[in-house]
Structure formats: structure tokens, C-alpha cells
Amino acid sequence: MSITDTDRQRVVEGFALGWRNPEPHAWDDLLAADICLEQPLLGNGRGQAVWHRGLAQLLTLVPDLRGRVHGWAGHGDVLYIDIELTGTLGGRSHSVRAVDRLTLDERGLVTARRSFLDPVPLALAIATRPAAWPAWWRSGLPPLAGRAAKENTARVVAALGATRLLVGLTTLAAPQLARRAVGLPGALSDDRGLFVRLFAARDAALGAATLSSDPAVSDLGLRLGALCDLADVAAGLLAGRRVMALAAAGFAAAAGLALLSE
Numbered sequence: 001m002s003i004t005d006t007d008r009q010r011v012v013e014g015f016a017l018g019w020r021n022p023e024p025h026a027w028d029d030l031l032a033a034d035i036c037l038e039q040p041l042l043g044n045g046r047g048q049a050v051w052h053r054g055l056a057q058l059l060t061l062v063p064d065l066r067g068r069v070h071g072w073a074g075h076g077d078v079l080y081i082d083i084e085l086t087g088t089l090g091g092r093s094h095s096v097r098a099v100d101r102l103t104l105d106e107r108g109l110v111t112a113r114r115s116f117l118d119p120v121p122l123a124l125a126i127a128t129r130p131a132a133w134p135a136w137w138r139s140g141l142p143p144l145a146g147r148a149a150k151e152n153t154a155r156v157v158a159a160l161g162a163t164r165l166l167v168g169l170t171t172l173a174a175p176q177l178a179r180r181a182v183g184l185p186g187a188l189s190d191d192r193g194l195f196v197r198l199f200a201a202r203d204a205a206l207g208a209a210t211l212s213s214d215p216a217v218s219d220l221g222l223r224l225g226a227l228c229d230l231a232d233v234a235a236g237l238l239a240g241r242r243v244m245a246l247a248a249a250g251f252a253a254a255a256g257l258a259l260l261s262e
Contacts (some may be wrong), residue, residue, distance in 0.1 A: 019067025056178040062087035090129030161210030168204025225257035
């Protein structure tokens with residue numbers, strides 16, 4: 001049985017209807033149970049459950065998200081849909097344009113979805129809008145830069161973890177060296193030495209977690225490290241320690257980019 005324009009039109013209309021008031025199950029009647037998904041924003045996988053989870057995460061990040069279909073084209077069992085997604089991200093409106101390539105079976109169900117989307121503008125919007133960070137954290141969305149960046153990101157994560165671990169262990173062993181590196185005047189008192197060693201232990205633990213072979217532990221170490229770095233930037237600026245703030249900002253930037261693109 002061949003797929004007709006009527007079948008394609010039905011899929012487009014159902015696709016558009018779901019994006020007018022999206023929720024994870026809005027497209028269940030259109031999707032095959034074992035649909036294959038390739039989507040840089042929501043992560044790859046197979047099955048409706050992957051789609052449901054991804055949509056729930058996306059709506060946690062952008063609760064008022066809506067989509068508008070601008071056009072479509074199809075031939076045989078392949079259908080292309082041009083869509084614009086708009087919502088509020090970090091208190092400001094943000095839009096992304098994407099093209100979805102859908103493969104249909106003889107029943108008119110979508111058996112594969114491949115989304116063509118440039119995730120960089122969204123990644124930059126999240127990175128530069130602090131108000132969006134809590135929602136992004138809660139969403140648990142997978143990283144945004146796609147598979148092409150995975151090797152480089154893995155190197156960044158490994159380098160970041162190794163550097164944290166090295167700095168932590170070195171500071172534990174030689175706190176006076178750390179004092180001179182961040183520009184603290186005078187010798188370390190017992191109280192100052194204790195606080196320096198506490199920070200060193202924190203960095204060593206975060207570094208070890210980031211280097212973990214368990215992806216969940218590594219991701220947690222990366223996320224907690226980024227939060228600690230941001231706090232260190234603020235502390236350094238408030239104390240007038242520019243070197244300390246600059247170093248922490250470098251770690252925060254590296255961790256943030258790795259989280260957005262690994």
C-alpha cells in the first residue's frame with residue numbers, strides 16, 4: 001500500500017496540532033511504538049518512551065513552548081516538516097527553527113524522526129541567561145551540541161577533572177603554594193590553612209567524581225563543580241581577588257561548555 005498526500009497531510013495536521021498545546025503524549029496516535037529517534041535537542045533512542053521523556057524535559061525547561069508549522073514536503077515514505085518553536089527561556093522569548101524528517105509506514109505511522117536543528121543558539125541562550133539555569137538543571141536535558149563534539153567534550157571533561165584533582169591534591173600537600181597562587185598576603189594561619197585545605201579537599205573530590213567511569217557520577221561532578229566555580233567567582237570578586245575570580249571563571253566556563261555540548 002503506497003502512502004498518499006492525504007496520509008502525509010494527516011500526519012502534518014496531527015504534528016501541528018500537538019505543537020499548539022504540547023504535552024508528552026500529544027503525538028501518540030502518530031508515532032509507531034518502536035519509533036527510531038535522532039534528535040540533537042532531546043537525545044537519540046528508540047520507542048515512544050524516549051519521546052515522552054524528552055518532551056517532558058523540554059517542557060520543564062520551557063513550560064510555555066509552542067510550535068508553528070511553516071511548510072512541508074514529501075515523497076514516498078519520507079516527509080519533511082519545517083517548524084518554528086517559541087517559548088520563554090530565562091525570562092525572555094526565544095525561538096528556534098528546525099526541519100523534521102519523518103519516515104512513514106504503510107499505516108501512515110511515523111517510524112523514524114530525524115530532527116535537523118542547530119543547537120548552538122539555544123546553548124548560548126542558556127549559558128548567557130542565568131535565570132534559565134535552574135530550569136535547565138531540573139529538566140535533565142541531554143547536552144546540546146550533537147555527536148560531532150563528543151570526542152572533544154570528553155577530552156575537556158577529562159582535562160577538567162584531572163586539573164581539579166591535581167590542584168586539590170597539590171593544595172592539600174602544599175597550602176602555601178596555593179596561597180601565593182591566588183594572591184593571599186602573609187603566611188597562612190591555622191584557621192586560614194584549615195579553610196584552604198577544605199577547599200582543596202572539595203576540588204579533589206570533584207575532580208575524582210568528574211573522572212569517574214560512571215556517566216552519572218561524572219555528570220554530577222561536572223555540574224557540582226560548575227556551581228562551586230560560580231560561587232568562587234562571586235567570592236573572589238567580593239574579596240577583590242581578581243586572580244582567584246579569573247581562575248574560577250575559567251573552570252566555570254569549561255564546565256559549562258562541557259555540560260552543554262558533551
